Amino acid sequence: MSFLEIFSRNINQEKKPQPKKSEAPSHWIKCKSCNALMYYKEVRNQFYVCPKCGFHLRISAEDRIDFLVDTGTFVEHVQNLRPIDPLHFVDKKSYIKRVEDAKEKTGRTSSVISGTAKILNDADIRAQTILKVSEGRPNIEDMIKNGEISLVINTSDNKASKDDAKKIRESLLRFNIPYFTTIAAAKAAATAIKKLYHTSFLPTSLQEYLSETF
Numbered sequence: 001m002s003f004l005e006i007f008s009r010n011i012n013q014e015k016k017p018q019p020k021k022s023e024a025p026s027h028w029i030k031c032k033s034c035n036a037l038m039y040y041k042e043v044r045n046q047f048y049v050c051p052k053c054g055f056h057l058r059i060s061a062e063d064r065i066d067f068l069v070d071t072g073t074f075v076e077h078v079q080n081l082r083p084i085d086p087l088h089f090v091d092k093k094s095y096i097k098r099v100e101d102a103k104e105k106t107g108r109t110s111s112v113i114s115g116t117a118k119i120l121n122d123a124d125i126r127a128q129t130i131l132k133v134s135e136g137r138p139n140i141e142d143m144i145k146n147g148e149i150s151l152v153i154n155t156s157d158n159k160a161s162k163d164d165a166k167k168i169r170e171s172l173l174r175f176n177i178p179y180f181t182t183i184a185a186a187k188a189a190a191t192a193i194k195k196l197y198h199t200s201f202l203p204t205s206l207q208e209y210l211s212e213t214f
Contacts, residue, residue, distance in 0.1 A: 027039060028040065029057065031052060031053060031057065032055065032057070038050070044063070061113045062113075068119075069117035070118045074115050074116075074117045075116050076114070076115040077129040078114055080109070081109065081114075083095075083110060114129055133167045134164055140152075141171050151177065151178045152178070152179045153186040154179070
């Protein structure tokens with residue numbers, strides 16, 4: 001084979017497709033607070049807290065689950081959950097197109113991941129996934145009305161969950177069911193309930209309690 005033939009073959013060879021800049025894997029993470037450039041494994045080992053300034057970086061849902069539960073024990077529920085677009089919303093591109101792009105990028109039909117893990121089983125807590133009021137029926141409100149719920153712990157962090165919480169709270173007040181909105185209050189209630197199993201008590205006014213204490 002002549003030199004010219006070898007040269008021509010190399011030129012005509014099909015080039016391997018190169019990933020786009022947005023698709024190419026990056027092994028470096030830049031802190032949005034102090035602009036420090038760090039190797040991704042160093043950041044992940046710190047649970048995505050910048051080791052330079054302490055800034056909390058964004059964590060993917062998969063990484064958060066991996067940090068919280070034992071390997072191989074997470075059981076995902078409602079895997080067929082997918083968003084809909086009843087308003088046919090469009091800004092720079094349609095909502096449906098954004099959903100399709102996200103699915104192609106992540107391999108998931110929804111940004112929501114729900115499930116249970118070994119930590120609940122180890123604590124002898126039977127776990128069951130229940131729909132929110134806005135997610136369809138039967139939901140938590142239906143279970144309250146049917147007398148299947150004895151106590152509720154519900155924390156809200158966005159408008160949608162706060163709207164759900166309002167409906168849940170109205171049902172709880174109607175059926176006289178205990179309700180806690182913070183983990184601290186729920187922990188205090190659990191401690192008190194546990195104490196009641198081993199200790200009897202009589203109601204005491206605050207004035208009587210303070211006079212005995214001081």
